[in-house]
Amino acid sequence: MNYIWDLLIRAEDEGFAKKDIQFHLAKDFSPYMELSPQLLNAQQLEQQVEVNPYYRYYEIFKNLFHPDNVNDLELRQYFLDFLLHFLAEIDRMQGMNKREFSIQFILREIDANVFGNTVRDNMHAFTKKEKEMVVLNILRLYQTGDEIYLLKDTMKRLFSHCMIYVKSEEQDELLLYIGQKKSAFNEMKVRLVQEIFLPVNFQMEVYWQNHFGIIGAEETMKLDRIALY
Structure with a gap:
């Protein structure tokens, strides 16, 4: 420096x-x-x-x-x-380009409660780089409107081992397996991403350490490690 x-x-x-x-x-x-x-x-x-x-x-x-x-x-x-x-x-x-200006603008809007209490109150659980990643996907959401894809992308960047399933036979539903221990900070991150990217007609079920059982997938069918769906 x-x-x-x-x-x-x-x-x-x-x-x-x-x-x-x-x-x-x-x-x-x-x-x-x-x-x-x-x-x-x-x-x-x-x-x-x-x-x-x-x-x-x-x-x-x-x-x-x-x-x-x-x-x-x-x-x-x-x-x-x-x-x-x-x-x-x-x-x-x-030294900033247009994208960096936009990121800083949205971060100020979040801090000013433009995106609501849930987003503002849970944003402090994120690191600086995580905040910029989330805001960059908000910008992409304005451009593309692809909520499900951007929800998946954001979750995978925050939780590298997470898995997301879309279930839409009877109702629009997302099943999110985090693959990490449940903690206050992790809950806040999931809550914020859900508030921003989850479509209003969808519900989301969150599983932390234990995956729900899938017939034919042996790694999800281990005793005492199966979450109920």
Whole structure:
């Protein structure tokens, strides 16, 4: 990492909020690097980050920390941190394409409760990459309207060993076998995907660790491991 935007993206991937990262004027820095970590090869992300603000933003910061000015250092430090966060967001927006803008727009809409309480309240169970995957499939849903396919695709990306059966002889029904232990976070993920992608005329039954029995499929017919349908 050499840029402030790169560091903020990594911080988000590791679960940090933007406010958790604070930028400081580096005491000693290289004129060829924007970030000035004490250890160049450090793997652990630091929340207090020393920066060379003159690397790309000399015209903005050239007079902020003049050596002869020793007044209001705390205020000037706060201004530096605030402005670098702002500049990093501009950096990120300049590097985004139309799809990435759309993903961020829908994530904001979800957070604003446009998609309803169920979607908003269960979205925090997802990782950053999972959120982007779900939102990308929402965009595909707007384009294609193929709810069943996108429900299957989303579930398989979230639960790699899941199996989905469509049963429509008597009523439209989906049978979803997760293949994992039932947990609060997994339940929230299934609930959100069901809310977004399940057609209104369908019902869905969810099976977690135990598969329902299928005659002729021996792996589903083991004693004490058969779920009732």
